[in-house]
Amino acid sequence: MTELLFRADAYARECTATVVSAGPEGVVLDRTVFYAQAGGQPGDTGLLRWNDAEMPVANTVKGADGGVLHQPGEGASLPPVGAEVSAVLDWDRRHRLMRMHTSLHLLCSLIPGAGVTGGQIGAERSRLDFDLAEPPARDWLSGQLTALAAADHPVGERWISEAELDAEPTLVRTLSVQPPRGAGQVRLVRIGAEDAPVDLQPCGGTHVRRTGEIGRITVTKLENKGRQNRRVYLVLED
Structure with a gap:
């Protein structure tokens, strides 16, 4: 399995790692800061560097047995198995995706009770689809979202058991994609104070x-x- 360093620190921009396998389908490392495409969030891009060579990472996806595949750009050279590499994120792109993802959580908070049927x-530009007869007005949503962002709410996380999640099924907003199960624990992402969150859901x-x-x-x-x-589309200022 690949150790997912972004789980502990989403702001880590690079890491050293050892190549476990390498092929046209992708390079598997023993540890990575690259997020693998899932849940509507794109996979990370960036570079793998070793000695005097480098491999552009065109996308990152989930592989077999918990491995993460760093997919090479067209015509790129692959690092040898066992080599130590530096895995370097395209940080500007990643941080923008982090801002977008958090914005979608804020959007969920403004449409309580409506299940999310899809998203990207x-x-x-990002979007969410809601099981809803009539959404709030576009200008109202824009004003409320910008105000929530400007309030500078903290964003945190905690882990609960799958049994605890089953006891509180309303925590799950997504109807089309369910939280990953099988590890015994589910990660909750919270925006706002612990005792009065703006939004709280598995992610x-x-x-x-x-x-x-x-x-x-x-x-x-x-x-x-x-x-x-x-369907609700939103954009961010640069």
Whole structure:
């Protein structure tokens, strides 16, 4: 299994690691700061560096048996098995995705009770789909989201057992993607104070430490995707 260093520190930009396997499907390291594509969040990009060589990482995805595949850019050379490499994130892209992901949690907090039927996190634009007959007004959502970000709420996490999650099923907002199970524990991401959170839900992605890092959030479009499905798009200021 690949040790997921971003679980302990989403702000780690690089790490040293040992190559476990390497092939056209990707390079597996014993540890990584790269997030593997999951839950609507894209996989990280960046570089693997060793000796005088480097491999552009075009995407990061989940592999077999808990491994993480760092997929090489077209025509890139692969590091040899057993080599020590530096895994270096495209940090600007990652941090923007962290800001976007945290923004979507804030959006969930403004539409309580509606299940999330789908979503996509992007560097330029993100969206969530809600099981909802009629969403709030676009301008109202933009104003409330920007105010929540500006309030500089702390973002934290804690782990609960799968049994505890089963006892509180309303914590799960996503209808199409369920929290990963099988390890006995589920990670809860909290925005705001522990005793009065703005948002609290299971999530395996990466987030900013405080909402003040997000900046201005603008809802650009509301779409009707079915009788009970409303899509909300948002963007961030650079």
